[in-house]
Amino acid sequence: MPKFMTKSLLILISSASSTWVFADSPKEQIHYLEQSRATAHEFMQSLGRKLKSLLETADTENAIIVCKQIAPAMAADYSKDGWIVKRVSLKSRNKSMGVPDTWERRELEGFDRHHLSGEPTDELEMSAIVDEADGLWFRYLKAIPTQPMCLQCHGKAEDMPDGVKAILAHEYPNDDAINYSVGEIRGAISIKRQISAHE
Incomplete structure (x- = not known):
């Protein structure tokens, strides 16, 4: 069973008051x-x-511009048949779509604690049934560890070329x-689907 998951195929039910x-x-x-x-995984x-193909065929500056269009378009393509898929982060780049909600933020902070304790980050995930204002939702969050190629535009500011910093x-x-x-x-990749609506 991947780390940070419930045991014995149990699903967590969470309310806004954080009672589980x-x-x-x-x-x-x-x-x-x-x-x-x-x-x-597929996403x-x-x-x-x-992204790898972009970085191999274009400079980082142009890859940033194209990536700005590709990632949201992919999330939109996967958001179908009742599913909502997006990427979120505690340090978001695109404020219009990458800012986590309360549940996502809490679980992302938990992922960070697991990382700081020395646990591998590539298997961190969480699923829950969350009681939200409009009903019960199935929620899933899968951590996105920083890969070496990510550092070209997500690494230390002092290590980035001036052109990359200007485009960002x-x-x-x-x-x-x-x-x-x-x-x-x-x-993290955030995936959700409504189970039932409040009457």
């Missing part, structure tokens, strides 16, 4: 978990290939997504 209740997981919820894992593999300042004037090191939690 354990409940047996029906087959449908296990299916949601398996589907979310597969989606997160990151596909995005990684596209132009495209993302409120950018916080820098000064990462390899292995740190860059953010």
Whole structure:
């Protein structure tokens, strides 16, 4: 069982007050978990290939501009049939879509604690059933560890070429997504699906 997950196929039920209740997981919820894992893996593999290809065929400055369009478009493509897929981070680059909600923030902070304790980051994930204002939602979060190629535009500011810093300042004037090191939690893939609406 991956780290930071519930044991014995239990699903967490969370409320806005952060009270957690354990409940047996029906087959449908296990299916949601398996589907979310597969989606997160496929999303990151596909995005990684596209970014690697960009960095091999274009300079980092142009890759940043194209990446700004590719990643949101991919998330939109995966957000179908009732699923909502996005990337979030405690240090977001795109403030219009990358800022975590309360549940995502809490779990991202938990991921960071696991990283600081020396645990591997590539298997960190969390799933839960969360009681939100409009109903019960299945939630899934998969950590995105910082890879070496990420440092070209997410690494230490002092190590970035002036051209890269200029493009980042132009495209993302409120950018916080820098000064990462390899292995740190860059953010996470967030996947959710509504289970039921409040009456």
